[in-house]
Amino acid sequence: MASPYVTFNREQWRALRASTPLTISDEELACLQGVNENISMTEVAEIYLPLSRLLNLHVGATQELYQATHMFLGNQDGKVPFIIGIAGSVAVGKSTTARILQTLLSRWPNHPKVDLVTTDGFLYPNRVLEERGIMKRKGFPESYDLRKFIRFLSDVKSGIPEVKAPVYSHLVYDIVPDEWQMVRQPDILIVEGLNVLQPPRDTDKDQRISEVIVSDFFDFTIYVHADEKDIRHWYVERFKLLRQTAFSNPSSYFRRYASLSDEEATEVATGIWQEINGANLRQNILPTRVRAQLILDKGQDHMVQSVKLRKL
Numbered sequence: 001m002a003s004p005y006v007t008f009n010r011e012q013w014r015a016l017r018a019s020t021p022l023t024i025s026d027e028e029l030a031c032l033q034g035v036n037e038n039i040s041m042t043e044v045a046e047i048y049l050p051l052s053r054l055l056n057l058h059v060g061a062t063q064e065l066y067q068a069t070h071m072f073l074g075n076q077d078g079k080v081p082f083i084i085g086i087a088g089s090v091a092v093g094k095s096t097t098a099r100i101l102q103t104l105l106s107r108w109p110n111h112p113k114v115d116l117v118t119t120d121g122f123l124y125p126n127r128v129l130e131e132r133g134i135m136k137r138k139g140f141p142e143s144y145d146l147r148k149f150i151r152f153l154s155d156v157k158s159g160i161p162e163v164k165a166p167v168y169s170h171l172v173y174d175i176v177p178d179e180w181q182m183v184r185q186p187d188i189l190i191v192e193g194l195n196v197l198q199p200p201r202d203t204d205k206d207q208r209i210s211e212v213i214v215s216d217f218f219d220f221t222i223y224v225h226a227d228e229k230d231i232r233h234w235y236v237e238r239f240k241l242l243r244q245t246a247f248s249n250p251s252s253y254f255r256r257y258a259s260l261s262d263e264e265a266t267e268v269a270t271g272i273w274q275e276i277n278g279a280n281l282r283q284n285i286l287p288t289r290v291r292a293q294l295i296l297d298k299g300q301d302h303m304v305q306s307v308k309l310r311k312l
């Protein structure tokens with residue numbers, strides 16, 4: 001069967017930079033370094049800048065389409081945000097990708113307001129996960145309040161002026177009660193998380209919400225891919241670093257991990273990977289890759305090796 005994707009190797013993709021009118025100023029470079037100090041600026045210029053141009057073209061075309069419909073209907077409905085979904089494994093670099101794109105996309109005059117929401121806010125609180133015996137299934141499909149997530153996306157897409165997203169704290173490892181992120185009609189909303197390309201669940205009927213699925217609300221979807229052995233390595237390295245930062249915070253749910261030796265930390269993190277995040281990747285996340293409009297394929301140094309773009 002012919003592939004629905006056109007594949008660009010790194011050289012072919014970076015050549016598209018020529019059709020990107022904007023360059024990056026020193027000030028913006030500094031801002032991106034703040035997003036992630038490990039990100040290479042060559043990577044931003046060669047991979048993410050052309051990607052932001054492609055997205056800019058899609059946003060522009062969609063904005064024109066909305067305008068045409070409004071003119072035809074003779075109404076002045078509220079602004080409808082363009083929604084980008086970013087999927088992929090835990091630790092593959094979704095949040096880094098999302099933040100780079102947020103920064104790059106906000107420089108375009110026709111879509112300066114770019115908001116970013118992560119799907120962890122739609123996890124059930126620990127109390128509910130405990131009641132259901134699924135505390136060790138965080139990130140698996142059944143750990144999310146899908147009804148709440150779909151309502152949120154539907155409200156944003158309906159042009160509601162102010163929509164609330166719940167907030168998850170990695171520090172306390174739980175939903176923060178009574179804290180919300182307000183989404184106020186951005187030009188673009190980036191939604192980043194493990195589950196953005198997942199199909200409807202039929203395992204628990206309670207959760208089944210008509211025929212609407214999460215990805216119906218996305219105007220563009222990206223899957224960040226890498227070999228599992230590389231992602232596992234990034235996960236373990238990030239876990240080791242967290243000992244000096246988040247884990248040593250007195251409010252951290254994982255205080256007990258702060259004093260682990262390198263060897264112990266590697267063992268604990270590898271265990272969590274095998275039991276939770278790796279299993280979730282294989283069972284529920286990787287199978288959704290085929291649904292993405294664009295796939296970023298990263299090598300072991302985080303550099304994108306190839307970009308796949310859906311032909312239709």
Ligand SMILES: Nc1ncnc2c1ncn2[C@@H]1O[C@H](COP(=O)(O)OP(=O)(O)O)[C@@H](O)[C@H]1O
Nearest residue numbers: 038039089090091092093094095096234238302
């Ligand atoms: N493009 C990149 N260049 C260098 N390091 C990166 C890049 N993307 C992610 N990382 C590193 O990989 C780890 C996981 O990235 P993160 O964006 O937090 O992943 P996710 O949101 O998918 O869990 C972090 O330690 C991050 O610093």
Ligand SMILES: CC(C)(COP(=O)(O)O)[C@@H](O)C(=O)NCCC(=O)O
Nearest residue numbers: 090118119120138139192193194276
């Ligand atoms: C919170 C997460 C489920 C990621 O959620 P997302 O924002 O991708 O929906 C994940 O980072 C997580 O905490 N997994 C549980 C196992 C672990 O501690 O790594």
